[in-house]
Amino acid sequence: MRLATIEQAITSAPAQHGASLIDYAGWSTPGVLRDLLCRVFPRQIALVSSFGTESAVLLHMVSGIDKAAPVVFLETGKLFPETLQYRDTLVERLGLLDVRSVQPSARALALSDPSGTLWHSNPDVCCWHRKVEPLDEALSGFPAWITGRKRFQGGMRTALPLIEHEPDGRVKVNPLVSWNAEQLNRYMSEHDLPRHPIEAQGYRSIGCAPCTRPTAPGADPRAGRWAGHNKTECGIHSPNAANAALTKTSNPA
Ligand code: SF4
Numbered sequence: 465m466r467l468a469t470i471e472q473a474i475t476s477a478p479a480q481h482g483a484s485l486i487d488y489a490g491w492s493t494p495g496v497l498r499d500l501l502c503r504v505f506p507r508q509i510a511l512v513s514s515f516g517t518e519s520a521v522l523l524h525m526v527s528g529i530d531k532a533a534p535v536v537f538l539e540t541g542k543l544f545p546e547t548l549q550y551r552d553t554l555v556e557r558l559g560l561l562d563v564r565s566v567q568p569s570a571r572a573l574a575l576s577d578p579s580g581t582l583w584h585s586n587p588d589v590c591c592w593h594r595k596v597e598p599l600d601e602a603l604s605g606f607p608a609w610i611t612g613r614k615r616f617q618g619g620m621r622t623a624l625p626l627i628e629h630e631p632d633g634r635v636k637v638n639p640l641v642s643w644n645a646e647q648l649n650r651y652m653s654e655h656d657l658p659r660h661p662i663e664a665q666g667y668r669s670i671g672c673a674p675c676t677r678p679t680a681p682g683a684d685p686r687a688g689r690w691a692g693h694n695k696t697e698c699g700i701h702s703p704n705a706a707n708a709a710l711t712k713t714s715n716p717a
Pocket residue numbers: 540542582583586587588590591592594595671672673674675698
């Protein structure tokens with residue numbers, strides 16, 4: 465798998481580190497990961513994984529480089545039980561040694577979502593407390609993180625670069641940015657990786673159970689996320705925008 469030239473517009477070194485990011489033009493995806501995990505950010509870069517339908521690809525690559533690499537999993541309290549089962553299956557199969565299942569603040573939920581139905585009335589605030597805030601805390605101290613986003617997923621992901629520099633100085637890497645569904649499926653098959661238990665039921669993009677629907681073959685896989693709401697992302701990739709939405713909904717005009 466080769467990365468297109470435009471994706472390697474690496475512009476600056478991470479501020480807090482001696483090792484520099486380099487131009488990854490022509491590198492394989494595992495090669496990029498190895499350089500990041502072993503040279504640039506040793507044990508200082510976290511893979512954030514949903515343990516969804518395509519998550520096994522990055523988890524497999526990372527486990528082949530460093531089984532003790534930190535992996536952050538947002539256990540929102542609203543996930544499908546099959547996702548928790550799949551997490552356990554992959555952790556055992558791949559020998560991952562540092563998977564951190566991060567939970568929302570019980571105090572925040574007691575104040576904002578005592579009935580557990582905030583996902584229905586205000587999904588932006590629900591995602592804020594169950595995903596954005598816990599991830600922010602989990603990534604504290606990490607100068608870099610890895611996501612599984614791809615351009616083919618569309619929407620706000622259509623123009624993703626390989627590497628992003630966030631306003632707070634943290635580096636965000638999207639190693640699979642140019643992969644498509646066929647390539648992901650082929651990788652899963654070639655490495656005999658287990659599939660998410662409910663993928664075969666039409667769930668091709670899997671998040672929290674109340675906010676995920678199966679989609680028809682050929683339809684946009686992410687169309688099943690937050691169906692019926694004007695929402696396509698949970699907010700962890702644009703916390704400033706999520707915060708603005710949160711403020712707006714908390715203080716309606
Ligand atoms: S995906 Fe749904 S249930 Fe999960 S945190 Fe967001 S709004 Fe809440």
